[in-house]
Structures are given as C-alpha cells and as structure tokens.
Amino acid sequence: MKLSAKLSFLVFLSTMLVIVGMSFSFYNVSKSFYKQQLKEDIEHRLAAHRDVIENDFHTSTLEHVVVMEKRETESFFIIFDQDLNVINSTHPLSESSLVHYTSWLVSQDQERGKTEFVETIPEHIPHVWSYIPIKVGNDGYGYLFIDQETGSFEQAQTQLFVITFAMGALAFLLSAVLIVFLSKKITDPLVEARDYTQKIAKGDFHINISAKGNDEIGDLMKHISSMAKQLKEYSDTRQQFLSNVSHDIRTPLTYIKAYSALMKEKNVSVEEVKEQSAIIHSEAIRMERLVNDLFQLMKLEEGKLPMTITEVNLNELLNSIIQKLQLEATQKNIQLDLLVEKENIKSSIDPERMEQALMNLLTNALRYTPNGGRIHVIIEDSTSSTLIKIADTGEGIPSADLPYIWDRFYRVDKSRSSRHGGSGLGLAITKQIIEQHQGKITVKSQLHKGTTFTITLPKSL
Secondary structure (H helix, E strand, C coil), rough: CCCCHHHHHHHHHHHHHHHHHHHHHHHHHHHHHHHHHHHHHHHHHHHHHHHHHCCCCHHHHHHHHHHHHHHHCEEEEEEECCCCCCCCCCCCCCCCHHHHHHHHHCCCCCCCCEEEEECCCCCCCCCCEEEEEEEEEEEECCCCCCEEEEEHHHHHHHHHHHHHHHHHHHHHHHHHHHHHHHHHHHHHHHHHHHHHHHHHCCCCCCCCCCCCCCCCCHHHHHHHHHHHHHHHHHHHHHHHHHHHHHHHHHHHHHHHHHHHHHHHHHCCCCHHHHHHHHHHHHHHHHHHHHHHHHHHHHHHHCCCCCCCCCCEHHHHHHHHHHHHHHHHHHCCCCCCEEECCCCCCCCEECCCHHHHHHHHHHHHHHHHCCCCCCEEEEEEEECCCCEEEECCCCCCCCCHHHHHHHCCCCEEEEEEEHHHCCCCCHHHHHHHHHCCCCCCEEEEECCCEEEEEEEEECCCC
C-alpha cells in the first residue's frame, strides 16, 4: 500500500471516529435532555389539569381538559375514577391497552403520582407513562393519566443517523482527494528520491534534481542533490588522490630503479657511485617523507594522533621558528620578522604539532615570495582567542583555487611536482592540526600582491 493511501486511510479513519464519537455523544446528551424536558412537561400538564379540576370540579371542566389534551397528537389522556374506571379519554381505548394501563397504575403508589419511560412493545419506541391523583375536597376522586409517545425524538435520531452517514461519505470523498493530492505532493517525490538514491548507490552521481517548494520534501530533494554533488566531488578527489599518490611514488621509484640498474649493470667509478647513491638516497628520503605525511594526515583525520596540550609562550615559539628559517630568508633577501602587541602571549597548544603547522605555512610563504619580498608574522591577543597571521608579498593565489588549497595533493601551479614543490599535503595537514586545537584557519589572497593566512586559536582547550 502506498504511503499516500495509508495516510488517507488514517485521515478517513480518524475523521470517522471523531464523527461517530461526536454523534454518539450528541445523541446521548440530547436524549437525556429530551427525556428530562418531556418528563417535566408532562408532569406540569398533569399538575395544571389537576389544579383546574380540583378548583372547579364539574363535568364540563373534565370535558374541557380532555379537549385541550386532544391537541397533543402523540399522547393518550385518560381520566380514571377511584376504581380505575375510565371517565373520559382523548381517544378510544382497546381492552388490551386499558389492561396495561390499569395494571401499571395498580402497581404504583397511587397516592403520589409517578412518571416512567415504558417499552410498551420490545425494541419499539418507548412511551412515557405518567399519572397524578385527583381529590375533591378531602376525598379521593380519581387519576389523570398520560401515555406520551417519543416518536419525535426518534425521528431526530433518524435524521442524526442520516447526517452522520452524509458526513462519513464526505470524509470518504475527502480521503479520495487526499490520496490524489498526497500522491502528487508526497508519494511521487519520494519515489523519485528513491530512484535517485538507487542511482547514487550504484555510483551514478550525475543527477540533477529539481527541488520544488520549501517544505520537507523540497529540503529532502535538495539534500539528495547536495549529497550526490559531494559524493561526485569525493569520487573525483579520490581518483585525483590515487593518481597523485601513484605519480609521486612512481617518480622516485623510477629514479631509484634507474640509478641502481646503472650501478648494477655498468662498471662505474667511485665518484659516479657516490653521485648515484646520493640521488637514490635523496629519492628514498622523499618517498619516506611522502609516506609519513600520508600516515600523519590519515591519523589526524581520524582523530587518532595524540596531542600533548600545554600552555606555551607563542612569542618564544614563533621566534624559534623564525630563527630556523632566517638563513633561507636571508639568502633570498626576504624580510622575515615577528610583530607582536605585547610580550608573553600564551596559549594552550601542542607545541610540536603547532610548530609543524606554522613551519608549513612559513615554508610555503618563502617558496612563493620573490627575492626582496616581505613576510610578517603577527600575533594578536584578545580575551577569548589568539590570532596568528602570516602575511607575505608573494605571487598570491587565484580566487578560483582558494577553495581547494586544503585538498590533498592540490597544487595551484599544476606544473610543479613533489620533486620541486613538496608533497602537496602540507596545507591539508596544517588545517587538520589547527582544527584538532579547536581553532580555524582562513586565507585571503590577491594575485601579485600577496597572501595572508589567519589562525584563530581559543584561549584554552
């Protein structure tokens, strides 16, 4: 059964339960009210007739009372004497009816009067029987008796049943309309979403979903489309990643294989052995660095790389890093300096990991800043966070490349390889280290003007 049919059936069932419950409650309340009102009306009529008769006891008075009661089409009015003989009545009485009436009167307390709902015929419309004694002077004279039908209420019950049936039919039609509406509004989009997810599960990410509306279904379609796009990007990135890893490992392996083959197959001098061994050693180191970077990045992404958090003086840490890079900066005639607002700015970090992240950023800045340029390391301190900015006057990064610089093996200059430009994992590792410190890193850049990386670290972890 379709979801729309289930929902419509639920709506129909709920509506019918409400209709039946309300109808049943209304019937019982109205029935109770009708009985009470009818009882009071009959007793009031009998009491009024008794007062008239007792105040002006005369044959004409009795006839007048009977004439008044003849207007009531659904009742029998009878005047009995003290011995339960009929003095007068609004309608002719059969022997069987008279026996029923007198038998009931005999069974009652004839001194007081009573009103009772009686089923004269099983499973038939109940009647109201009521009587009141009459006294002339101090002597008993007889009884006033009414047999009142309740047919008018039973007609109302029938009308209520018809109304309930009509409302049920209307609820059924409403459910049919809901089935059509929900099929278009809910079921069809869900079927479409199911088909799209099946395609995605099979690896087909080239889908274009047109999300209509701002409701939950529209949001679902948008999220499926976004998921497909991200999975495609992930698949493309994975292919690029495997391609880059294969390339970066294959290149040093080619050198190692080639030079080791030369040393094996040819008679080479001691000097050539040293030269070729140095190349093999260099390529082996490069492979080792690449493997270590990959392993470290994997551990960082999984959150399994242990961090040793201590309170560190950032001024001293950055001064130490700058001292290590000062020789390279001097060789390229690059001004590398530290700018601080105050002394002894402290932060809770893992000094070894943070040094690695900062070294990656500064090494890149030195690599891409031309001779005669400047690199400023700036520390800004506030009550809630600490900012470390690394600003250079280098080549800059094209705006189209900025969103991807954190990806593994992504290089702005596609002509550079790991042999000349590092492993391509430095910024990815840096970003993971900063995020492991619950911080964030952002970048702003302009071509031919420079790049600024900003690290925001919380005061404490």
